Amino acid sequence: MRNTRQREVVLEAVRATMEHPTAEWVFRRARRRIPNISLGTVYRNLKQLAEAGLIREIQAGSQALRFDGNLGPHHHVRCVGCGRVNDLEVPLDTRREQAAARAMDFQVLGHHVEVQGLCPACRPGRADRPTSSEGAMSARQRTHE
């Protein structure tokens, strides 16, 4: 894997935030340092960095992929209102699940836990609580930089 400025900027962008950014977010941020970087390059580098194990790819909600520079074992809380994803420090004990999976003759490689909820900013103070799909829809627009 060659060491280019584009790749370095993409990696730093993912590592620079706890917000589990989308490719779009990384692109916008990378463009501040390399104004003519292309979205394709961002995608290519995110994919390669994930394959190389330098970042992690997470599937939060059904929308865009998100990326995570935190490689340690941890889980996520996702706000169904704004789509934000935060880390959860508590290490979950999944031994029973893994045992069950093995009992089904699965070779266990990993696991992912996501708690869904409403963050303080999205909690209904009024009646505008988003429905599940509307919430998911508005997620990208409100992604806090």
Added chain:
Amino acid sequence: MRNTRQREVVLEAVRATMEHPTAEWVFRRARRRIPNISLGTVYRNLKQLAEAGLIREIQAGSQALRFDGNLGPHHHVRCVGCGRVNDLEVPLDTRREQAAARAMDFQVLGHHVEVQGLCPACRPGRADRPTSSEGAMSARQRTHE
């Protein structure tokens, strides 16, 4: 919500399998009973049935949505080789995660646990073990009917 033949067929298709089908799969199956049903109708009904709480939408892998007719609390094992999703009967105790989320001032609504691994059919007996991305790619093609 009006009671149409299309909706009934879509619901029955999701309930008819433990395979956590994709919209494509439901479409192909529904077409056996209603040959000119359209993909748009399948999507619309899956969405409405999920909103009505009659089925559940799950995000397995980063690819297509999958749907689940099993409404009870349970978790999933996903094969990173073929994309298949199976139920895991063991009820996971996520009280600590939920407590942690609440401590972050999140209103907890739900949670989802996915164990990733290789199913018997995809386990490397030879050297053709799929890479993470190739595995995800081939998932749809091999979706067992």
Added chain:
DNA sequence: TTACATGCAAACTCTTTGCCACCAG
């Protein structure tokens, strides 16, 4: 009768890819 649902196709979002110039090693 009429509001909701369907079929169809076009539109949209997110992601990947082909091509050729370019540059790190």
Added chain:
DNA sequence: CTGGTGGCAAAGAGTTTGCATGTAA
């Protein structure tokens, strides 16, 4: 040198939507 990489734009996959017609209640 030269093969990996970048920029660009077009293509792909999956999903949603506008519109005219059809139909459940």
